[in-house]
Amino acid sequence: MIEIRFHGRGGQGTVVASKILADALAKEGNYVQAYPEFGVERRGAPVFAFIRIDNKPIYDKSRIYAPDHVVVVDPTLVDAIDVTEGLKEGGWIIINSDKNPAEFKFPAKYRVAAINATEIAVKNKLGTLAAPIVNTAIVGAVVRILSLTKLESLLQAIQEQISIKPQDNQKAAQEAYEQAGRQS
């Protein structure tokens, strides 16, 4: 079983990111369980989303405390909260950032990947300049770095799930997928 925790801020589409990933995984016959933080979400406040992936039915309905990997949708969260809380040794920290992975001061037991999802989102005119919607790009990178699904399954999930600008979102996911391929 693989457990992943997403960190974002309310309004960035973090929960939708986990949902799209769940859809893509399910298309390939995986069992998945995706859930948002159990609470009240507010725009701009730190939010979490979680996903469990397995090749057999998932009975554990408790929350995820020791994720295999974390995904940081909003880079400002790195200074605000401990995004590595409970993260297992060897786990990936996948961050939406224009920095080089080596610039982040995470313990050496973790692997770090940085993907400039914001730039990709802006380029594809997703959201606004002030509030770009980065979720499809970030999922593109996650799928590639963690070798979770084929790109086609993700693109199909985006097509089905995203009603606004599905093609631009697919392009963003694909670009991020390709960029991430150079890091994994």
Add this chain to the structure above:
Amino acid sequence: MKKVIMGNHALSYGAMLARSQVIAAYPITPQTQVVELLSEMCADKTLDAKFIKVESEHSAMAACIGASVAGARTFTATSSQGLALMHEMLHWASGGRLPVVMGDINRSMGPGWSIWTDQNDSLSQRDTGWMQYYCASNQEVLDTVIQAFKVSERLAIPSMVILDAFALSHTYEVVDIPDQAKVDEYLPPFRPQVRLTPDDPHAFGGLTSPEHYFELRYKLQKDMEKAPGLIEETGREFETMFGRYLGLVDDYLCDDADIILVTSGTAGYTARVAVDDMRKSGIKAGNLRIKVFRPFPFEHVRRIVKNAKKVAVVDRNISYGHHGMFFQEVKSALYGHDDSLPVFGFIAGLGGRDITPSTFREIADIALSKDRPEEEIIWIGVKR
């Protein structure tokens, strides 16, 4: 067709596939998406049903009662304070022998104000004459709505299909959404014996003298007693058609178990993980998840725990001044049958505090370390 959907939408799809004809509901966290999706389905004609907007849950149930008396298949959903506000009307639905099906998202009662899960909202309604199904997965939620209509309409008794706040309501899982044609074959249209119609006038809910009232209650209980058999029969029929059995209980590795955990809701699935872990470390544990709480599956409980050395009942609820309510029922089932079997009552997870595999390990360790329970209630994870 397999789809990744949230628990709330599993209720909506269940109500849609059952071809609900009238839906009356008032939104409340964490139930809102159930009726959001149903209202969209009614608006775009995916579902040919009348969606009645109301100003309160009391009115929602009143509208369901009116529609059901008129012969419509009727669905609603609520949670917590909303369910409490329906209380008077719940009696009216069961006393009126109306097969309304309702989704309830288990949310703790306020105050303290909470949107997180425990079972005190639905269990506070246990004596209203409704059947109660506690679900552990989104698939089970969808399937149970369809089955609940079938059982309810055969017995003329309403049903609650219950799921945990967030742990199911907002959790996305892969769900096999059955074909409409097959569901139609499983669940025929609702044809009540009598209904409110000018063509064939009847009076409903009139003054009932002591000469007759007693018998109405006797008949309600007698029909409720038929439910366990009917739930199993319709559950097997469901399995033949859809490949998934829907029973009263879900027993996992209980046959040779020394200790059996008695659980419900999503915690009843998490317990399986703990059982697997314990089995690996040489502890013969089993898990008896009780799915149907009303009517209570007395015989199943007796049969399944018969050979165990210890029983640990885990309640996510409390009857203040007494015990956890599943604990009460399990003891009641064993009374006069096996008084020597130690039954331990644990309370965990109130107000949405998480119940994890290690919670169950802690519970099993306590039960295994003592000959008999030393306390009326053993509290797990409470800060004192």
